[in-house]
Amino acid sequence: MRRVRKLAAVALALTLAACGGSSENTAATAPTVTAGPTSALFEGKIDVGGSAFYSFTVMTTGDIDVMLASVTSTTSPGSESNVVLAIGVGQPAATDCTVTTSLLARAALQSPLVSNVTPGIYCVRVYDVGNLRSTVNFAIRIVHT
Amino acid sequence: MAPGGAAMRLFQASATGTVNVTLTVTDPPSTLVGLGIGIPGNNTGQCDLTKTVQTRPGAAAQLSAGVEAGYYCAGTFDVGGLGTRGVLVTYTVAHP
Numbered sequence: 001m002r003r004v005r006k007l008a009a010v011a012l013a014l015t016l017a018a019c020g021g022s023s024e025n026t027a028a029t030a031p032t033v034t035a036g037p038t039s040a041l042f043e044g045k046i047d048v049g050g051s052a053f054y055s056f057t058v059m060t061t062g063d064i065d066v067m068l069a070s071v072t073s074t075t076s077p078g079s080e081s082n083v084v085l086a087i088g089v090g091q092p093a094a095t096d097c098t099v100t101t102s103l104l105a106r107a108a109l110q111s112p113l114v115s116n117v118t119p120g121i122y123c124v125r126v127y128d129v130g131n132l133r134s135t136v137n138f139a140i141r142i143v144h145t
Numbered sequence: 146m147a148p149g150g151a152a153m154r155l156f157q158a159s160a161t162g163t164v165n166v167t168l169t170v171t172d173p174p175s176t177l178v179g180l181g182i183g184i185p186g187n188n189t190g191q192c193d194l195t196k197t198v199q200t201r202p203g204a205a206a207q208l209s210a211g212v213e214a215g216y217y218c219a220g221t222f223d224v225g226g227l228g229t230r231g232v233l234v235t236y237t238v239a240h241p
Contacts, residue, residue: 110161
């Protein structure tokens with residue numbers, strides 16, 4: 001029993017010594033994490049007169065870039081559609097997205113809609129403004145901070 | 146490229162500019178195929194197409210599109226006319 005107590009005392013002394021040693025080192029600094037923009041793919045179908053939206057979280061103040069990249073026929077794969085749709089940026093409200101900035105766009109590989117925002121939850125909404133004659137596939141690229 | 150299939154490739158544009166896609170060779174020769182450009186996704190050959198044309202091989206770019214920096218895809222897809230043996234396609238993608 002005495003031997004066990006002696007070993008415990010030695011272990012405690014070593015532990016304290018180790019703690020003391022570490023406290024003499026320079027204070028640890030938190031690693032710097034630089035987060036780049038996040039890219040999200042929002043895909044789906046829109047019926048005549050329909051809409052769809054996608055919600056996401058912006059972590060730091062910056063731009064939301066919205067690219068309506070693809071609008072194609074649902075019945076003929078690979079067939080592009082030149083139809084004009086509306087795209088908008090806003091904030092989720094109940095079961096929809098309340099748009100604060102929007103514009104009309106055809107599918108293209110450049111972002112026509114850029115909105116500068118502060119951290120929070122936002123959404124992108126795409127909707128028919130009366131031009132659709134049938135259901136289409138769409139794809140939207142969203143880049144945000 | 147198999148009948149009903151697609152042959153798409155991913156590429157990264159480093160800056161804003163124009164992408165030119167050229168279908169240079171098909172075997173069998175002069176086969177009509179779809180040529181498209183878009184963003185990586187879950188539709189045609191894992192590519193959500195933005196612009197497409199139906200074309201036969203040639204020396205000049207059959208498809209051009211303005212892009213900003215980012216990831217894109219381009220390639221060919223069957224428009225319904227391929228034989229059971231499919232087609233061998235060669236195309237180039239010139240991008241910033």
